[in-house]
Amino acid sequence: MTIPRLLVVDDDADMRGMMTEFLHKHGFIAHGANSREDIKAALAAGRVDMILLDVMLGDENGVEICRDLRRDEDVPIILVSALSADHQRMAGYEVGADDYIAKPFNPDLLIARVKAVLARTRRAASLSHRRRTKVFRFAGWTYDAKRDEVISPDGYQVSLSRREHALLQALLANPFIPLTRAEIAATLDVTGEGGHEDEASGRAIDMLVGRLRSKIEDDPKAPVMLRTERGVGYVLAVDVTAEDA
């Protein structure tokens, strides 16, 4: 296999340059584009193995571009957005993006996702469905996203409830990135209904976090991994590696 060629689509030239440079350093070939026409031109001109597409382009909509591309082309797409609200995330999946990453993003996470998507699309023709089998490892723990299994560093299996699973997934997807309660709630409530705006729904998230802590923290009173950011929300403060299973 040759070196993967990526196309970075962002209307901010600085951001484009920064991302392409960073990807270069990690062994990829990356070029920039800032409009639908640029993308079309790049696709027509030569090989493009993957597109990193910003959701917010000045006067165009990344999601629509993504949907259009998906209809015409077979290129893998990772959506990038400064909006971390999760209906955005789900919308991304609905239009067929292969993955999604919030900006500002953990650089290692970006690389990991790029590699993961590339590996997947190389093996099989790209499927526009999510729920690929992934295994996360963090601080000795193992989390199998497909089987919903959580294994402690000691080798014991811990059983989490559905909601606790969802919370853990949300955190694993954004290591070292503080998530507000609203963001967490949005991530958990993917249950179709569009009426968000539940602004003051009490401390359900706090309870959930507390319960998850009691299951995965050595000392739930002094959490090390799932930390609280006073006045902000919660953060998963551990390095996370994601692999295909």
Place this chain on the structure above:
Amino acid sequence: MTIPRLLVVDDDADMRGMMTEFLHKHGFIAHGANSREDIKAALAAGRVDMILLDVMLGDENGVEICRDLRRDEDVPIILVSALSADHQRMAGYEVGADDYIAKPFNPDLLIARVKAVLARTRRAASLSHRRRTKVFRFAGWTYDAKRDEVISPDGYQVSLSRREHALLQALLANPFIPLTRAEIAATLDVTGEGGHEDEASGRAIDMLVGRLRSKIEDDPKAPVMLRTERGVGYVLAVDVTAEDA
């Protein structure tokens, strides 16, 4: 992320004062320098996020200084010059300046460019070396920046509050350098830089310092490490070694 600290390099004291004052009003911390030695000193002290460098310094050449700095340091630089000829501008880019602005300049334009360059370099920095585990050692103490652990010379672990942690980090980043209350407050208030009140709140910093002292000083009444500079602020007067872990 802290409040950006800028270094204004200009041989005209009035100009320096005007610029630093203006930058202060816009929420930045700005200090002046008028020679290569001043710049080196400030950089060695480790407290510079960006340099506004005048091209025409009496007997020295800003462009050359810029090129030199670029070779040794990683600090962003905006070149300032009364010459608006465009070859100057290009020369500036060739020597590695991040941006260029002509003097006399529109103040808003200055702020806009400063912010733009900072935003760019911040993202780049957060991408290139994020979350590198660092361990500080000072006077027998050990501070693990990643795990937020503080261990006394006796081997006991001391628990600090979040704000105390932030204060300690700010001090460790600037050993032997007196920090004003405003600087400390700016460093601590990472919360989206909405309002920056000068001389706003009372002695919150004093309290914080006092509380930190009570936890890390043998005799809080007679502080040895965290000393007070009357009329100025506070200093961490110990040698600090920082290691990657």
Place this chain on the structure above:
DNA sequence: ACGCCCGCGTAACAGCCTGTAACAAACCGC
């Protein structure tokens, strides 16, 4: 040298935020 004034340390307090226990409602498989 003396006394005033300002800056600093710190105790007390209040407000906010969070953790958590206890309970109630919802859910789920049978």
Place this chain on the structure above:
DNA sequence: GCGGTTTGTTACAGGCTGTTACGCGGGCGT
């Protein structure tokens, strides 16, 4: 429907943080 499990709500306690108030001590002007 039923028992157990999961999830949300309420209420209370405790910690953290900023403010105020007061006392002290050093610097400075005279």
